[in-house]
Amino acid sequence: MRAAVRISLASATAVALATVATGCTEKSDAKSGDDHLIEVTATDDQCDVSKKEFPAGHIELAIENKGSKVTEVYVLYPDDRIVTERENIGPGTKQKVTATVKAGSYQIACKPGMKGKGIRQQVKATGGGKTVKRDPKLDAAVAAYRTYVQQQADETLPLAEEFAKAVKDGDLEAAKKAYAPSRIGWERTEPVAESFGDIDPKVDVREDGLEEGQDLEKDWTGWHRLERSLWKDKKITDRDKKLANLLIKDLEDWQNRVGKAEIDPTSMANGAKELLDEVATGKVTGEEERYSHTDLVDFKANVEGAQKSYELLKPVASKNDPALTKELDKQFKALNDLLDKYREDKSSYEFTSYEKVGKAEQKELSDGVNALAEPLSKLAAAVVVK
Amino acid sequence: MSEETRPPATADEAAATEATGTTAATGDVSANAAAPSRRSLLALGGAGLALGAAAAGGTALALGGKDDDIAPVAESGAAVPFRGAHQAGIATAVQDRLHFASFDVTATGEGARAELIALLKEWTKAAELMTQGHPVGEGAYGGLAEAPPDDTGEALGLKPARLTLTIGFGPSLFDERFGLKGKRPKALVDLPKFPGDNLDPARSGGDLCVQACADDPQVAVHAIRNLARIGFGTVAMRWSQLGFGKTSSTTPDAQTPRNMMGFKDGTRNVAGTDTKNLGKHVWVSEKDGPDWMVGGSYLVARRIRMNIETWDRTSLKEQEDIFGRSKGEGAPVGKKRERDEPNLKAMKPEAHVRLAHPDNNGGALMLRRGYSFTDGTDGLGRLDAGLFFLAYQRDVRDAFIPVQRQLAGKDVLNEYIQHVGSAVFAVPPGVHGDNSWWGSALFGEK
Numbered sequence: 027m028r029a030a031v032r033i034s035l036a037s038a039t040a041v042a043l044a045t046v047a048t049g050c051t052e053k054s055d056a057k058s059g060d061d062h063l064i065e066v067t068a069t070d071d072q073c074d075v076s077k078k079e080f081p082a083g084h085i086e087l088a089i090e091n092k093g094s095k096v097t098e099v100y101v102l103y104p105d106d107r108i109v110t111e112r113e114n115i116g117p118g119t120k121q122k123v124t125a126t127v128k129a130g131s132y133q134i135a136c137k138p139g140m141k142g143k144g145i146r147q148q149v150k151a152t153g154g155g156k157t158v159k160r161d162p163k164l165d166a167a168v169a170a171y172r173t174y175v176q177q178q179a180d181e182t183l184p185l186a187e188e189f190a191k192a193v194k195d196g197d198l199e200a201a202k203k204a205y206a207p208s209r210i211g212w213e214r215t216e217p218v219a220e221s222f223g224d225i226d227p228k229v230d231v232r233e234d235g236l237e238e239g240q241d242l243e244k245d246w247t248g249w250h251r252l253e254r255s256l257w258k259d260k261k262i263t264d265r266d267k268k269l270a271n272l273l274i275k276d277l278e279d280w281q282n283r284v285g286k287a288e289i290d291p292t293s294m295a296n297g298a299k300e301l302l303d304e305v306a307t308g309k310v311t312g313e314e315e316r317y318s319h320t321d322l323v324d325f326k327a328n329v330e331g332a333q334k335s336y337e338l339l340k341p342v343a344s345k346n347d348p349a350l351t352k353e354l355d356k357q358f359k360a361l362n363d364l365l366d367k368y369r370e371d372k373s374s375y376e377f378t379s380y381e382k383v384g385k386a387e388q389k390e391l392s393d394g395v396n397a398l399a400e401p402l403s404k405l406a407a408a409v410v411v412k
Numbered sequence: 413m414s415e416e417t418r419p420p421a422t423a424d425e426a427a428a429t430e431a432t433g434t435t436a437a438t439g440d441v442s443a444n445a446a447a448p449s450r451r452s453l454l455a456l457g458g459a460g461l462a463l464g465a466a467a468a469g470g471t472a473l474a475l476g477g478k479d480d481d482i483a484p485v486a487e488s489g490a491a492v493p494f495r496g497a498h499q500a501g502i503a504t505a506v507q508d509r510l511h512f513a514s515f516d517v518t519a520t521g522e523g524a525r526a527e528l529i530a531l532l533k534e535w536t537k538a539a540e541l542m543t544q545g546h547p548v549g550e551g552a553y554g555g556l557a558e559a560p561p562d563d564t565g566e567a568l569g570l571k572p573a574r575l576t577l578t579i580g581f582g583p584s585l586f587d588e589r590f591g592l593k594g595k596r597p598k599a600l601v602d603l604p605k606f607p608g609d610n611l612d613p614a615r616s617g618g619d620l621c622v623q624a625c626a627d628d629p630q631v632a633v634h635a636i637r638n639l640a641r642i643g644f645g646t647v648a649m650r651w652s653q654l655g656f657g658k659t660s661s662t663t664p665d666a667q668t669p670r671n672m673m674g675f676k677d678g679t680r681n682v683a684g685t686d687t688k689n690l691g692k693h694v695w696v697s698e699k700d701g702p703d704w705m706v707g708g709s710y711l712v713a714r715r716i717r718m719n720i721e722t723w724d725r726t727s728l729k730e731q732e733d734i735f736g737r738s739k740g741e742g743a744p745v746g747k748k749r750e751r752d753e754p755n756l757k758a759m760k761p762e763a764h765v766r767l768a769h770p771d772n773n774g775g776a777l778m779l780r781r782g783y784s785f786t787d788g789t790d791g792l793g794r795l796d797a798g799l800f801f802l803a804y805q806r807d808v809r810d811a812f813i814p815v816q817r818q819l820a821g822k823d824v825l826n827e828y829i830q831h832v833g834s835a836v837f838a839v840p841p842g843v844h845g846d847n848s849w850w851g852s853a854l855f856g857e858k
Contacts, residue, residue, distance in 0.1 A: 292558050357645055385614075389648075393518055397645035407559030 062086055064149075066134060068115070069093040073136035073145040082129040082151040088122055091115045095138040101125055102133045102146075104160060105168030108286050113140065127151045130160070164291045164409060167338040171294055172285065174334055175215045179281040182211030186277050190270035193252060196262050205256065206320040207375060209249060212277075213324045214331030216304060217297035218287045219280055228276045232314065247272055250317075257317035295339055295406035298332035302399035305329070310392045312380045322368050322377035325391075329365065332402065333358050339409050347408040350401055357398040364394050489571030489627070494540045496842040497707050498695065501576030502779065502804050503684035505663045507625040510655030510783040511632040512713065512800065513640065514618030514835060515647040517585070525590045529855055531646040535579070535622075535639055536849035542635045545572035548642070564641070566634050573628035577635055579850045580621040580711050580837025595854060597705050599696075599807045600838045603712070606820035608830060615715055615833030618650045623711075623802070625781070629656070651833070653715060655783025655800045662781060668742060668750060672718055672784045672797050673828070675735050676742030679750055680770065682779040693777040693811070694804050696841075704853035707841030709804040712778075712812040715785075715833030718798040723828045734824045736763030762824040768815060776811045778803040798829065808836060 062085050065076035070093035087110075091097050094117050101109040101123075109132065110125040129151050135144030189208035192200035212219060212230065220226045227235070229248040236246055247269055255266045308314040309325040336343075336354060344351040368378040383391070492500050519527040538548040549562025586596035622639055626632040633654070640649050659671045662684035668676040682689045691697070696705045723731070732738055736745050736759035744754030744765065759766040770777050781804070786797040805811035820826065840851055 296558075353645065393648035396648065397518065400641060400644040403560045407556045410556065410558045 063088060064134070066090070066099055066136065067092055068097045068099060068136040068138065070095055070138045071145070073099075073134065073147055075134055075147045075149060078148065079150045079152055081153050082127055084124065084126050085151070086122060086124045087112075087134070088120065089115060090120045091117055093117055093138055096140060097136055097138045098140045098144075099123065100133075100135040100137070100144065101127070102135060104131050104133070104162070104165040105289065106172045106285075107168075107289065129153060161291075161342065163342050164339075167342070168289050168291060168294065171335060171338050172287075172289055174338075175218050175284050175287065175289075176281075178211035178215045178331075179277075179284050182208065183274075183277060183281055185211070186274055190274050193262055193270035194267045196267075198256060198260065198262060201252070201262065202256050202318070205249070205253060205318060206315075206323040209324060210327045210375060212280075213304075213327035214301075214334070215284075216328070216331070217293075217300045218284060218289065221287050221293075222280070222283055225276055225280045225283075229273060229280075232316075248276070249273065253315065253317050291339060291342070291409040292406045294335045295402075295409055298335035298405060299399060299402045301328040301332040301335075302395055302402055306392070306395045306399060309380075310388060310395060312383075312388075315380065319379040319381045320377070321380040322365065322383075323375050326365055326375065326377065329358070329361060329398075333362075336402070336405065339405065343405060343408040347404070350404055350408055353401045354398070354405070357394075357401060361394045361398050364391060490574060491544045491572035492574050492576050494543045494577075495844050497844060499576075499578045499708075499839060499842045500543070501578035501623055501625050502694065502709055502781075502839070503662065503690055504574070504576050504625070505684055506658040506660060506781045507574050507576070507632075508627045508656070508658060509625065509629040509632050510658075510800065510802075511624045511629070511636045511652065512655065512802070513622050513624070513636045513652040514582070514650045514713075515620045515622070515640075515643060516650045517589070517619045517646065518648045519646045520589070525855075527646050528590055529851075531643055532579075532851045532855075533849045534642055536843060538638060538642055539577040539579075539622075539635070539850070540843075542567075542638065543572065543575045543577055545570075545575075548638050564634060564637055566637075567631050570628055570631055573626040573631040575624065575626040575631050575635060577639075578623040578625075578839060580623070580839040581851065581854065582618050582620065582835060582837050584617060585619040592854070595702065595704065597696075597702050597710075597838055599700065599705075599710055599809060600836065601808055601813075603808070603834060603836055604813065604817075606816055606831065608820050608826055609834070610830050610832055611834050612832055615651045615653075617835050618837075620647060621711070621713070621835065621837050629654070653713075653785060653800050653833075654787075655785050657784040659782045659784055659799055660780040662779065671799055672720065672786075673723055673731070673735075674739060675731075675737060676750060677735070677737075677764070678780050678782075679742065680777070682777050684779075689777060690779070693806055694779045696806055700806065704856075705838060705840060709779075709806065709839045710808045711837045711839050712801070712803050712805070712808060713833070713835045713837070714801040714831050716799045716801055717796065717830050717832045719828045719830075720795045720797050726828070733760050734764060734828075736760065736765035760824070762822050764819070764823055764825045767818050767823050773815050773818060774810070776815055778805040778811045778815075780804075804839065 061081050062083070063076075064080060064085060064087050066087050066089045067074040067076075068089060068091045085101075087099065087101070089099050089112065096117065097115050098111060098113040099115065099121075100111045103109060109127060110123055112121050112123045115121050132149050132151060134147045134149055137144035185204070186208040189201060189204035192204050216226075216230075230250065231246065231248055232250050233242065233246065233254065236242065240246070243265075251269055252266055252273070255262060304314075305325050305328045309321045309328065312319065312321050314324055315321045336358070340351055365377075366372055368383070369376055492504055494500060517524070517528055541548050547563035547565070547568065552561045552563040552565030552568055555561055581600075583596065583600050583602055586592045586600070622636060624632040624635045626635070636652065640647075643649075657672075658669050660678045660681050661668050662681065664683040664685065668679045668681075671677050682693055684690075694709050696708045696710075698706050700706075726734075728739060732745075736754070736756075737743060737750075738745075741748065742750040743752055745758045745763075746755055747753075754765060754769065756766045756769055756771060766772060780802065782799050782801040784797070785800045786795060788796055790796045803812055820831075840854060843849060843852075
């Protein structure tokens with residue numbers, strides 16, 4: 027009895043995990059030897075799968091770690107989005123993961139040491155309805171962008187920790203210095219972060235973004251709350267120190283989730299445009315960084331993030347609409363050149379304080395954003411899978 | 413009916429067209445048209461079927477109405493021809509509303525001239541479509557779902573509203589940037605500084621201007637908005653002005669509209685039908701030069717702020733003395749009706765009408781089509797209102813400049829007004845012939 031109870035608990039856990047990953051609610055009924063079961067044998071340098079083709083629908087991965095390192099196993103879409111995953115599979119242990127997959131190509135990856143891109147196997151789910159038409163070039167673009175987004179999150183954490191530490195040390199000047207750099211990775215990839223819905227309001231909301239009934243002192247969290255303390259109040263309170271910890275916690279949440287973001291070529295293209303929209307509505311007006319006046323740092327980061335999306339999509343877009351990519355190349359260069367006027371060293375993110383940027387210069391920046399954002403709004407149409 | 417607009421032969425074909433979405437709208441510019449004529453509606457029947465669910469509602473509505481409801485019966489809804497020897501929007505009977513926009517060319521470097529030319533061609537195409545009541549490009553709907561529509565869409569379902577779009581080239585365009593230095597007309601002078609001017613650079617000048625006049629403000633704004641959008645990257649809007657309540661008449665049989673001071677002004681304006689005076693005072697002739705301006709005109713735009721509150725506290729007698737006209741009828745001093753010949757000597761020496769009259773200015777006449785404006789309040793609770801003065805003339809040097817010198821120096825009205833914005837433009841002749849576009853003669857291209 028005891029053993030039976032334990033088994034059913036284990037499979038319940040597996041189902042629950044699969045539900046989180048894929049939204050699937052089907053019961054696990056795969057048996058050994060059946061079409062839906064894929065045995066995955068992981069070692070420190072191999073990732074063997076018992077079959078590379080299986081019917082679409084419900085699948086079960088029976089994983090055994092025969093290596094010496096803790097590993098994790100992923101099922102990935104061609105664009106690297108995670109279908110399902112299982113972490114912390116210790117040496118000599120077995121785990122089961124279930125998922126529901128549509129027909130199409132996938133990869134199974136084992137990550138010994140739980141690091142890197144992993145050892146990968148191409149697999150295929152067959153039958154079960156139409157295969158989604160995919161362009162491998164676009165899948166590659168999405169996969170590369172996903173890597174970029176993850177990298178930005180990974181690189182942001184230490185910078186944010188440096189900022190948080192300065193706040194916790196009560197070091198006003200050090201905190202001011204670390205503030206803008208801690209935001210760059212976030213600003214480069216904001217549309218992806220925003221797609222989760224709950225993280226953005228915790229870390230990047232501005233004073234006027236609070237909802238009715240929310241208390242400025244109690245409910246306002248994130249970078250801009252700290253920005254106000256540092257520049258306007260010019261002091262660091264005990265609450266600010268707690269907020270610094272909370273910021274790190276929320277950013278870790280972001281770092282853990284970016285890999286699962288829904289990204290496709292259209293959302294990449296429109297995300298690039300959205301980054302420019304961010305510039306047009308928040309940065310050009312100086313609203314975003316109203317206390318620190320570091321708007322141009324965010325501005326640059328937004329443009330860089332948009333440019334990354336664009337460069338990745340360009341191989342496809344330039345074939346479908348060469349005039350558009352020519353125009354975009356030109357306008358990206360023009361806007362970057364314009365931004366360079368506001369920093370002495372092109373490798374540094376020390377930009378002129380936006381307070382010192384005159385009305386005529388602001389208009390010039392605004393015109394530059396319009397000149398880029400308008401053709402950028404046509405990028406999605408140039409990469410859409412027809 | 414063109415090949416593109418024929419109805420799909422089979423249900424499958426209709427479905428196929430629907431799936432691709434854009435094809436149906438591409439061939440038929442009337443698909444998203446604001447005011448389809450009866451004939452274009454017949455064509456729309458075919459396109460409408462293929463346009464799919466989104467469009468079907470609008471099409472059904474249009475088809476379901478009676479012909480009388482759809483046809484642009486009112487004169488105010490009709491389309492003004494875009495092509496002609498002169499640009500529309502000058503001699504055209506003044507419409508009710510204005511959106512005037514001034515642009516700077518932002519394109520720089522070697523390719524700037526080519527970019528500007530490409531834009532002017534694209535603008536011409538879009539302008540012709542919009543003045544005829546059609547949306548620009550592939551329309552406001554029915555295209556790719558992932559892309560923003562070509563047309564912004566707020567004029568859908570509206571009549572052409574006599575929309576005219578008139579382009580002008582400012583003095584600053586004729587520098588070294590576009591190789592136009594030698595092409596600047598002598599008559600396109602920089603206006604001198606007049607006494608009392610308080611010009612805001614952010615509301616003055618510009619490389620290009622587009623005057624949009626229509627009987628419906630939404631139609632005028634839509635046109636400028638779409639042109640600005642098409643222009644991003646090549647031009648940037650420098651300033652713009654909305655106007656209402658036309659203050660001039662170019663139709664001699666209509667009474668002169670009133671300005672914000674409650675007075676009729678500009679009764680002696682050149683009528684749009686007065687060929688003789690148009691030729692003498694408005695259109696540039698072969699003798700004037702340069703060749704590319706023949707059939708064109710010169711436009712002076714002035715934003716004239718009125719001190720509305722102090723004016724409203726001025727006695728009726730003083731108001732009438734200042735203008736030299738009665739407030740009720742608009743009759744000149746001592747006369748009965750608006751159009752009675754004024755006796756200038758009966759007016760105070762500094763009366764506005766007396767100073768501005770052609771008899772006091774060597775016979776100078778201009779074609780005025782100014783509009784009132786109210787841009788909210790000025791932060792001190794005063795109406796930011798006045799007259800957006802627009803005047804077309806054959807040569808600025810012997811029309812606006814001498815008249816304004818006279819007025820700026822002496823006019824008692826100056827106590828109640830201030831010129832806060834100023835611009836001058838060379839308005840080229842009309843677009844005619846297949847290979848002509850806005851500025852084609854200036855750029856020496858066909």
